[in-house]
Amino acid sequence: MNKIEHIGIAVANIEEANKVYKSLLGYEHYKTETVEGEGVKTSFFKCGDSKIELLEATNENSPIAKFIEKKGEGIHHIAFAVTDIEAEVKRLQKEGFRVLNETPKQGADGKIVVFLHPKSSHGVLVELCQDANINDK
Numbered sequence: 001m002n003k004i005e006h007i008g009i010a011v012a013n014i015e016e017a018n019k020v021y022k023s024l025l026g027y028e029h030y031k032t033e034t035v036e037g038e039g040v041k042t043s044f045f046k047c048g049d050s051k052i053e054l055l056e057a058t059n060e061n062s063p064i065a066k067f068i069e070k071k072g073e074g075i076h077h078i079a080f081a082v083t084d085i086e087a088e089v090k091r092l093q094k095e096g097f098r099v100l101n102e103t104p105k106q107g108a109d110g111k112i113v114v115f116l117h118p119k120s121s122h123g124v125l126v127e128l129c130q131d132a133n134i135n136d137k
């Protein structure tokens with residue numbers, strides 16, 4: 001794992017959360033992006049070499065809608081940057097982690113992503129991220 005790529009925060013209203021995180025960080029978000037496959041609208045703030053990803057549900061079956069219903073708003077996942085996502089998946093499976101999608105799927109902000117079940121990492125949903133263009137080779 002190279003670094004924390006982003007921290008995902010589940011929010012009920014992304015416009016309201018944008019205002020709060022702009023006040024907190026002292027600057028504007030740099031993009032919004034909807035990823036329909038995940039049922040989320042995202043907003044990204046840079047934070048040093050890492051990012052904050054705000055996530056609002058786009059439908060009632062979204063993992064974000066379910067999370068907020070059960071636990072309320074708050075930290076939803078930690079995403080780690082990796083160079084070779086398929087090798088990391090194999091390594092983590094050997095280590096006993098429960099991989100939720102063996103085949104990387106389209107994420108936001110130019111990434112492909114894999115998730116690990118929170119029950120295999122002490123209650124924390126883990127996301128692995130690789131730059132999508134690396135796969136174009």
Ligand SMILES: CC[C@@H](C(=O)O)C(=O)SCCNC(=O)CCNC(=O)[C@H](O)C(C)(C)COP(=O)(O)OP(=O)(O)OC[C@H]1O[C@@H](n2cnc3c(N)ncnc32)[C@H](O)[C@@H]1OP(=O)(O)O
Binds near residue numbers: 040076100106
């Ligand atoms: C924008 C794209 C991408 C990016 O590029 O950054 C994203 O970040 S997308 C983010 C949204 N997508 C995902 O979260 C995909 C991965 N998540 C899942 O597959 C599911 O949400 C899940 C983790 C498998 C849970 O789904 P499910 O089992 O259907 O939900 P339950 O509500 O029944 O939960 C079971 C169990 O797990 C606990 N839980 C659920 N989510 C989390 C979480 N984020 N962090 C910690 N714990 C979580 C939940 O509380 C239940 O626990 P118990 O009640 O103790 O059984």
Ligand SMILES: [Co+2]
Binds near residue numbers: 008077
């Ligand atoms: Co994420």
